[in-house]
Amino acid sequence: MKININDVITLTDNRKFLVLAETLFNETKYYYLIELTEDGEQIVDHVKIVKELKEDNGMKLVVVSDPNEINDVKDDLVASLDKNNFE
């Protein structure tokens, strides 16, 4: 399962997020997400920065809560989002 910019991610608890931006830092992928309604039609205005953890039987996204880690990836995510024309 590969995640790209402008993909809609559906979680096992049925929550949905749209991928706004992505970056690679220390061989780990980071994403800037915005939450959607369950039907995926509306924006909920909740944002998260997450990092990808690959596992044997699937993939997990972990919410980044370390401010230093966020600072490390913030600028690259901004640059990525800037390039995103939502097309």
Next chain:
Amino acid sequence: MNSYLWEIDTLTKAIEKYLNLIRKLKEKPDVNYKQIDNIQWKVLDLTLKLNEKYDKKYREELEKLENMDMSLNSEQDLLHQELFKREAILELSRKRERFFESLFDLNFPEEKELYELFDDIRKQQTYERTFHELDFKLVKEQIDLVAEKRKEEHALNEELQNNLETIKKLEESIMEFQKFNAEMNEIFERYIKINGIYKIDVVAAWMNKNTAMETVISYYEEKRLTGNEQNIDDAQYKNAMRVIEESNELLFNYDLAQKMRKPVNNYEELDKKLKEIVEMTTKREKEVSLRNPNMQYPNNISRRRMFFMNLAQRVEKQINIKPTIEKLKKRNQEIEKKLEILFDDVKGLREINKIITGKDVKPKFVEEIELEEESNKNNDNVTIVEEKELASKKDEDEVLEVKQVEKAKPSLLEKLKEKKSALINFIKNNAAAIIATGVLVSLSALGSISDKDVQLDKPAAAVVQQSEQKNESLSANDLLAVIEELEQKEIAQTIGDRISVNNGVKYYTNAAAAQLDTENYVTGRNGLQADKYFINRIAIMEKDTLGKPTGKILAVSSTPGVSAKELVKTLGLKEGQYEVMIHIGTGDKYGNYIEAPINAPSIDDRCWMKADDPGIKIVTPALEMLKESGKGMTR
């Protein structure tokens, strides 16, 4: 300071000159007492001035000594420095006290008169000197006390160390009884073998002894009857006595071997056995020595006693090891306690200064230590807080398990185009501060996306405050909407609620099975799939007095808009007396709600579930659904 010295010197010289003048005037044949009296007054005046100057000089020097730099870094060094200081102060006060004495020659009445005029001042100076002397003694006493305590400390530490070493050695020498007893048995067997005890024919020994005894008895009988010693065979008698003695030794050794081979189960029994053996050998030794007064020592019999005594001591030593260790440990505890309070009687510099000056001033090195401790404590606190924060953050780290990834619809992307700049600004300015808390941040709540008056450059706290102020101005309608929203977050239990059912939610064929959790099926694993459904029936189930489910239906309703709360109210039930089960339906083919008929199956019927299953969430409350469908039911 220099000016004082000059003035003191000048005044002293002036006084000396006047005093000399008085002496010369007195030597003249006709003494002019008026003139002498005038000079005396002058001397008095000058002496008062001198005293004033001297006092100033004294106070200055005293202050200098009191404020002596004590930058040494141990209590002991400081005490020695303090002693030096107190000695210098004492010397200073003594010098001042002696000053007036050296100024006047008491052999001259005029000078004695003057001297006596300064009696009060001198008394005051003596009083001050006495105080300084006491201060000096106090410090010296402490130093002497410390020296004495150090000796005691050294002795205690030495004893403590020796005890520890002894304990270690004793612990190493502790032997398990079985092992020790096996060694003992080996020694006993070796003794039996070496001394040939195993070969002893006890019956033969008895018989030989009896025969010899008879010979001896006959010898004495014959001697008594005949009274003629010439006819008696002495050689036969002596041989019989030897045989008796040899038999006795053989029989003793036989008994000894029996004793040695007696089985024992612990150190106490072994100790008892060996003590009995020692007693046997001692008794035997006494018997032999009585019969042979000229016996030489050491001999085989005395060596035998010593051998067993040594073995008995080894056993005793093993028995005593544990109590000895306990005793030593107890003593060490006492020593440690003594060491802890050993220097409590000694006054430290701070206490000394408090006694002398009445002020509680911390020595510099104490302040430094306290500062360092405080700093370490603070650092520790910081570490603890940081660790706690990290730990809590770690706990809060939310894991999102991805089920599906798909391309976003163009309509959705179109909506995001409008918010792009706000999203960029948001992550630029607020990400680290707000997202790092691990809390989901509502962009609109922060006023950072759609509102035109967004101030993204403001710090997060200011933005939050702004948001809070905004919340304060909510209208009554807004509040009702919030309440409605909160109500919707409660358990789905109103007929007509549109709900989402997640995989893993258990479902049942009837309400009773649902309450009792029997014959259950699982969404996603059995027939039912995770999807959106409608609640089309509600059942209120009974719970007994202990709060256990009974499987009894108290009420069932399929009326749209009726909530479980209303039913419960009608039944007069209280919290804990009931449980709510819901029945779900798919609605019609367009996804609209269908009212279930009474006492008949509905076309969209699915199954029963527990209303409070965490996998069930309200998507659209019945209120909205029913308004749209025109049913107009009220809750």
